[in-house]
Amino acid sequence: MSLRYALLALLDAEPMTGYSIAKHFDQSAAYVWHAPHSQIYPELRRLEGEGLVEGAAEARGDRGSKTTYFLTEAGRAELRRWVAEPTQFPPVRDAAYLKATYLEYGDYANARSQFRAHIRHHEEMARRWDAHAADLANHETALLKLRFKEWPEEMHAAVVGYKVHAYRGLAQRARDEVAWARGGLELVERLEATRYGQASPRP
């Protein structure tokens, strides 16, 4: 149910086509939410049906067309309602930790390679989130500049502050994942050092 709010919040910065929204979501660093275009186009039409956004269609060639969506006053109100609403915390469902719990079903080499993949992935994530947080802090992102125009000056510190805090948090979270996986590598080391034999298969 968060996709719609991600869309509304994006469109409040700048009216956009479904295509460019999809691009923002794809270059994952720039956004806390991911969605493929096959989800975005229908949702935009739904939002339009509810009067939360409005689409301005423009012809493109003979049959083609592109629609730039912008937020309506009702859409802005819906955004405020959502921000004020308590957030639901989804139940935990983490494939990497689930597997980490059962690494005894593989050998030490596999455990190592799982933790190394974890490190690689989250180092890359941390790099991206950090870069984005820095861009925001330096007021270097195009979207942020557009947002500033929509807000009175005394609110600019909050507009950027909340975003920087969120993206730094994501970067930190990724670094914590890296630290955890490094701990996993050390664990494998210890287990292997005290071995009676190589990770024996089940009897």
Place this chain on the structure above:
Amino acid sequence: MSLRYALLALLDAEPMTGYSIAKHFDQSAAYVWHAPHSQIYPELRRLEGEGLVEGAAEARGDRGSKTTYFLTEAGRAELRRWVAEPTQFPPVRDAAYLKATYLEYGDYANARSQFRAHIRHHEEMARRWDAHAADLANHETALLKLRFKEWPEEMHAAVVGYKVHAYRGLAQRARDEVAWARGGLELVERLEATRYGQASPRP
């Protein structure tokens, strides 16, 4: 696609009915994966169809029945295959961070209450995971004792070690979330201190 492996791994410790699997998943601390019974029963039947588990049906009254499922050799092989397979990292989709990014749409009181709810939730999570990690480390969980019977003694350190590492990691992750939300409260404090006026609404 991870639900099936959570089921297989549970059943390797102890043959169970769908009902007791659901209970394990519900008392979320004890498990890294959550699923309602409406998902579990059909999946067990699917797994049985694929020969990965086998169900022993037992009569319960005239019409009732209960089925205890246990892992087959093929199921154990599938579990090993999954553990050896590279893990996919899902794209980021975090409702709490999405909202944290847009707290300027609400007032400072709301921002505080959002961060406080975040703290409450993750403190509770940390408490549960820590408790479970401690129980595992002390070999005090019933399931772990059953698992030990299935593994040669030189593997026991690994069986418990991986699990403790995973649950401690989850506890640490929850504490990191708490720290992030506390940082959020400080941010609100700073923003409010430098205010020209209360969080002004949009022009």
Place this chain on the structure above:
DNA sequence: GACTGCATGTAACGAGTTACATGATTGG
């Protein structure tokens, strides 16, 4: 003329949520 990027869609499927529904067993 071919390739890349812009732009939009559908359809099938799998995963997860919520609600509804039924009945058995155990213990007070």
Place this chain on the structure above:
DNA sequence: CCAATCATGTAACTCGTTACATGCAGTC
């Protein structure tokens, strides 16, 4: 006998993934 717990299911729905599909615009 009543409540709690054990036990199993279905149905409708939403959300998300993957693949297929089409066409325009600019440029090398």
